[in-house]
Amino acid sequence: MDISNYLYLSALLFTIGAVGVVVRRNAIVVFMCIELMLNAANLAFVTFSRINGNLDGQVASFFTMVVAACEVVVGLAIIVTIYRSRRSASVDDASLLKR
Amino acid sequence: MNPYVPILVIGAIGFGFAAISVVAAAITGPKRYNRAKSDAYECGIEPSPQAAGGGRFPVKYFLTAMLFIVFDIEIVFLYPWAVTFDKLGLFGLVEMMIFILTVFIAYAYVWRRGGLEWD
Amino acid sequence: MLNLALHVGATKTPEAVLFWFLAPLAVIAALGMLMAKKAVHSALLLAWVMITLAIFYIAQDALFLGIVQIVVYTGAVMMLFLFILMLVGVDSSDSLVENIKGQRPASIAAAIGMGGLMVTLIGRASLGRSAVGLVAANTNGNVQGLAEQLFTKYVWAFEVISALLITAALGAMVLAHSQKVRSRTGQRDLSIARFRGDSLASAAGLPSSGVFARHNAVDVPALLPDGSAAPTSISSVLKARGDMIESAIFELQPKEEEEN
Amino acid sequence: MLTAPVLNYSLLAPILVVLGGALLGVLVEAFLSKAVRPAAQLAIALGTLVLSFAQIIRVRNLTSLTAAVNSVTIDGAGVFIQGTILVLAFIALLLIADQDNFAAQASAVPGSEEERSAIATGKIQTEIFPLTLFAVAGMMLFPLASDLITLFVALEVLSLPLYLMAGLSRRRRLLSQEAALKYFLLGAYSSAFFLFGAAFLYGFSGSLSLNGIAAAITGGQGNDVFLLIGIAFLSVGLLFKVGAVPFHSWTPDVYQGAPTPITAFMAACTKVAAFGATLRIFYVGLSAAQWEWKPIITVVAILTMAVGAIAAIAQRDVKRALAFSSIAHAGFLLTGVLALNKSGLSASLFYIVAYGFTTIGAFGIVTLVRDSAGEVTDLNRWIGLGKKSPFISGMFVLFLLSFAGIPLTSGFIGKFSLFNAAYETGNITVVVVGVLASAVAAFFYLRIVVMLFFTEPTNDSVTVVIPSIMTRFAITFCALVTVVLGVYPSLLLNTTQTFANFLK
Numbered sequence: 015m016d017i018s019n020y021l022y023l024s025a026l027l028f029t030i031g032a033v034g035v036v037v038r039r040n041a042i043v044v045f046m047c048i049e050l051m052l053n054a055a056n057l058a059f060v061t062f063s064r065i066n067g068n069l070d071g072q073v074a075s076f077f078t079m080v081v082a083a084c085e086v087v088v089g090l091a092i093i094v095t096i097y098r099s100r101r102s103a104s105v106d107d108a109s110l111l112k113r
Numbered sequence: 114m115n116p117y118v119p120i121l122v123i124g125a126i127g128f129g130f131a132a133i134s135v136v137a138a139a140i141t142g143p144k145r146y147n148r149a150k151s152d153a154y155e156c157g158i159e160p161s162p163q164a165a166g167g168g169r170f171p172v173k174y175f176l177t178a179m180l181f182i183v184f185d186i187e188i189v190f191l192y193p194w195a196v197t198f199d200k201l202g203l204f205g206l207v208e209m210m211i212f213i214l215t216v217f218i219a220y221a222y223v224w225r226r227g228g229l230e231w232d
Numbered sequence: 233m234l235n236l237a238l239h240v241g242a243t244k245t246p247e248a249v250l251f252w253f254l255a256p257l258a259v260i261a262a263l264g265m266l267m268a269k270k271a272v273h274s275a276l277l278l279a280w281v282m283i284t285l286a287i288f289y290i291a292q293d294a295l296f297l298g299i300v301q302i303v304v305y306t307g308a309v310m311m312l313f314l315f316i317l318m319l320v321g322v323d324s325s326d327s328l329v330e331n332i333k334g335q336r337p338a339s340i341a342a343a344i345g346m347g348g349l350m351v352t353l354i355g356r357a358s359l360g361r362s363a364v365g366l367v368a369a370n371t372n373g374n375v376q377g378l379a380e381q382l383f384t385k386y387v388w389a390f391e392v393i394s395a396l397l398i399t400a401a402l403g404a405m406v407l408a409h410s411q412k413v414r415s416r417t418g419q420r421d422l423s424i425a426r427f428r429g430d431s432l433a434s435a436a437g438l439p440s441s442g443v444f445a446r447h448n449a450v451d452v453p454a455l456l457p458d459g460s461a462a463p464t465s466i467s468s469v470l471k472a473r474g475d476m477i478e479s480a481i482f483e484l485q486p487k488e489e490e491e492n
Numbered sequence: 493m494l495t496a497p498v499l500n501y502s503l504l505a506p507i508l509v510v511l512g513g514a515l516l517g518v519l520v521e522a523f524l525s526k527a528v529r530p531a532a533q534l535a536i537a538l539g540t541l542v543l544s545f546a547q548i549i550r551v552r553n554l555t556s557l558t559a560a561v562n563s564v565t566i567d568g569a570g571v572f573i574q575g576t577i578l579v580l581a582f583i584a585l586l587l588i589a590d591q592d593n594f595a596a597q598a599s600a601v602p603g604s605e606e607e608r609s610a611i612a613t614g615k616i617q618t619e620i621f622p623l624t625l626f627a628v629a630g631m632m633l634f635p636l637a638s639d640l641i642t643l644f645v646a647l648e649v650l651s652l653p654l655y656l657m658a659g660l661s662r663r664r665r666l667l668s669q670e671a672a673l674k675y676f677l678l679g680a681y682s683s684a685f686f687l688f689g690a691a692f693l694y695g696f697s698g699s700l701s702l703n704g705i706a707a708a709i710t711g712g713q714g715n716d717v718f719l720l721i722g723i724a725f726l727s728v729g730l731l732f733k734v735g736a737v738p739f740h741s742w743t744p745d746v747y748q749g750a751p752t753p754i755t756a757f758m759a760a761c762t763k764v765a766a767f768g769a770t771l772r773i774f775y776v777g778l779s780a781a782q783w784e785w786k787p788i789i790t791v792v793a794i795l796t797m798a799v800g801a802i803a804a805i806a807q808r809d810v811k812r813a814l815a816f817s818s819i820a821h822a823g824f825l826l827t828g829v830l831a832l833n834k835s836g837l838s839a840s841l842f843y844i845v846a847y848g849f850t851t852i853g854a855f856g857i858v859t860l861v862r863d864s865a866g867e868v869t870d871l872n873r874w875i876g877l878g879k880k881s882p883f884i885s886g887m888f889v890l891f892l893l894s895f896a897g898i899p900l901t902s903g904f905i906g907k908f909s910l911f912n913a914a915y916e917t918g919n920i921t922v923v924v925v926g927v928l929a930s931a932v933a934a935f936f937y938l939r940i941v942v943m944l945f946f947t948e949p950t951n952d953s954v955t956v957v958i959p960s961i962m963t964r965f966a967i968t969f970c971a972l973v974t975v976v977l978g979v980y981p982s983l984l985l986n987t988t989q990t991f992a993n994f995l996k
Contacts, residue, residue: 019255026262028347033266046275056297058692069369074641077389080304086309087400088652089676092672099666172319175312176405178312183401185304218522222405225523396645
């Protein structure tokens with residue numbers, strides 16, 4: 015098998031994630047699609063690390079995981095806040111950011 | 114791949130055992146159902162149809178989980194540091210101390226603000 | 233994959249078997265995540281994709297990353313996602329965000345075009361050198377090699393990460409933690425309230441259910457020495473759930489007339 | 493035993509000071525009582541920025557490729573951008589310190605009893621100050637970072653606090669929270685693109701450092717397909733951040749929803765930092781591959797200028813209008829990226845200073861125009877404001893004129909030198925579109941001037957509140973900079989000339 019297959023897989027997963035962000039409406043699912051994209055980028059990093067024969071790619075992938083985890087904390091905190099606000103039917107801002 | 118073969122074998126055995134147990138129980142065991150048996154087990158109290166709060170978790174679970182992740186990441190950094198501690202020497206120790214102290218400030222903040230209190 | 237010009241070194245058969253077994257599953261799971269109606273199903277499918285990727289990392293000589301992927305991503309991040317879904321309601325598929333309208337079909341087409349283009353491009357790529365592999369870089373062990381890079385070459389980024397961790401903790405606290413306006417009533421406050429209250433009747437504590445009662449079930453009130461029922465002896469949880477039986481029916485009938 | 497990495501703390505001092513100040517802020521949050529916190533936080537934040545600026549002055553003429561192993565490059569342009577961010581952040585912080593704009597308790601559900609009691613007891617969310625400082629630290633690191641990991645980490649350090657702060661508005665909280673969500677989702681989306689591009693650039697060159705990538709491009713031993721994919725995705729990530737046109741849709745919504753002082757901070761400082769990094773990536777890392785990206789960036793620049801200028805006309809909301817104007821300015825700044833020479837860099841540096849001060853000033857005035865329910869951002873209700881408070885309206889007009897690039901304002905000099913640099917390098921199309929877009933934008937700004945000064949006021953509930961001393965200072969300072977740079981541009985132009993160099 016050819017190592018480039020991993021790159022195809024990475025590109026496919028990235029595309030699926032990118033489509034998902036556009037298609038889905040639920041903020042949590044959109045966020046999961048973004049996580050899928052980050053994972054695809056990580057797979058590319060690890061594969062290239064093997065191709066290039068140095069560990070820089072793996073370090074980059076490691077940093078990505080760590081940073082993504084922080085991002086998840088902040089993002090889900092925002093989603094939770096919105097969810098709690100919306101459930102308490104306050105209608106003074108009903109129009110929101112629609113154009 | 115070689116070192117992982119035993120792991121795969123263990124995994125296969127574990128999976129096989131679980132599958133065989135479930136199937137065997139389904140085939141050999143007696144099947145006499147009644148309402149009490151199909152109820153959820155709740156220490157003798159009749160289970161209520163839905164948990165308090167409409168089956169939803171309160172926010173404090175979530176807060177705990179979020180704080181867990183923050184310190185989980187710290188641990189993930191500690192592991193490679195510990196493995197290479199002998200090679201890294203003093204500067205590695207200093208770097209890690211700075212890192213831990215910084216994250217400890219976050220801990221102090223969370224603790225003082227009552228983020229770790231359950232109710 | 234018609235044109236595989238990128239000959240960066242073939243891998244051994246076990247890895248090929250692993251890849252061709254798991255990669256289609258990963259793609260199917262990712263597509264399922266995209267299509268699934270319920271958010272929980274999406275989350276579980278995403279967790280599966282992540283585990284698959286962890287296996288691929290390990291197969292590609294990135295042992296440590298594989299473990300971190302499982303510990304951080306599947307173990308912590310996906311768990312957090314599931315917590316949120318529990319918070320929002322498991323069966324929720326409601327829309328929380330309004331995307332930009334009208335751009336949807338165009339964006340899907342663009343994204344698929346992008347993906348197709350990428351796959352074609354990678355297919356036509358020729359690296360011009362063979363893959364080096366990580367045997368040399370991993371001689372002292374993968375974790376050791378990674379740690380050496382992490383704590384020397386990328387030490388600055390590592391230190392800056394701590395700022396990110398603090399920001400995350402601050403964010404979680406600011407947005408999700410409600411500070412109590414009143415302090416919690418402790419044991420001391422409670423006992424003061426008992427003795428300084430209107431009556432001393434409950435100073436020694438409330439009666440427990442089943443004491444001098446006609447049943448010893450938890451939802452049956454205790455009887456006070458004068459034969460009247462004490463509703464306070466029943467746990468407030470039962471009361472809140474509406475599982476309490478009317479206390480009056482358990483009271484003893486006054487028998488004074490007969491005696492006189 | 494490994495050799496210890498050498499961190500040059502003296503050169504990193506500006507960033508370290510800000511990070512230290514932020515940590516101190518968190519400690520204050522943890523251990524000081526509620527009553528002392530606001531004052532202490534403000535003092536710490538302002539003091540930190542001043543101290544950090546003093547460090548900038550100290551290191552201004554030093555250069556180094558190895559200040560933090562190979563992750564950070566200290567050079568003229570980097571130091572200049574850092575200094576700009578510090579001054580802008582200082583001014584923005586004065587606006588932020590007017591705590592009336594922020595939620596009393598962000599975790600309280602809008603409209604709930606808890607929120608009312610939080611407002612009644614005068615609670616204040618003082619975490620905003622350390623968050624701002626963290627964002628500033630990220631912004632200062634972003635344009636200096638010279639490997640892809642550090643770039644990514646800095647990008648997140650600057651973004652995460654901004655995501656949070658965008659949702660902390662005191663009034664119209666649902667709108668604000670939704671803006672935060674939108675900002676977050678699209679920001680994370682763009683980070684994913686950035687990373688995927690970074691992965692392919694790494695695959696192309698085998699190195700994560702910008703210099704390594706540049707060497708691989710000139711060496712020509714890499715795979716051009718990977719390079720192309722890498723540049724494309726990395727650019728998408730960056731263009732998202734600067735708000736260039738196919739990727740701009742988040743800008744108006746976020747600018748409108750976020751609390752106005754945060755919008756000012758975001759619009760000025762984030763754009764400066766993002767352009768600093770963009771300039772470094774394209775000038776240092778990818779300049780040898782300019783034939784691969786120049787055509788696309790040219791199209792993006794043209795689209796950005798055109799859409800920003802035209803869409804602004806249709807806006808009925810001041811903050812949205814200013815957002816579109818900032819999109820147009822991103823387009824102008826992209827012409828500086830296209831120029832790829834010293835005069836282009838120098839002009840870009842001048843432009844970000846001019847743009848930054850003007851933007852903060854304009855948003856600062858938006859915070860002052862209010863009725864009983866809070867800020868009034870509906871343009872129709874600004875009609876005739878010039879008669880009620882000519883001074884503030886006059887200042888607003890000054891900022892608008894600078895946005896439009898009318899002579900005797902800093903905006904004119906900025907645009908002139910940018911277009912000049914682009915013209916020198918033969919990007920005639922871009923210059924023509926730029927001039928046309930400026931003309932369209934000028935029409936829009938003049939319309940606002942007419943509304944403010946030459947139309948009879950219709951409703952009386954809108955007033956300009958008396959600004960606090962801090963806000964007054966901030967706006968006046970911005971106005972002064974706008975005028976002085978317009979009249980004596982050589983004051984700054986000479987400086988940008990000296991500092992306009994990237995160390996490779």
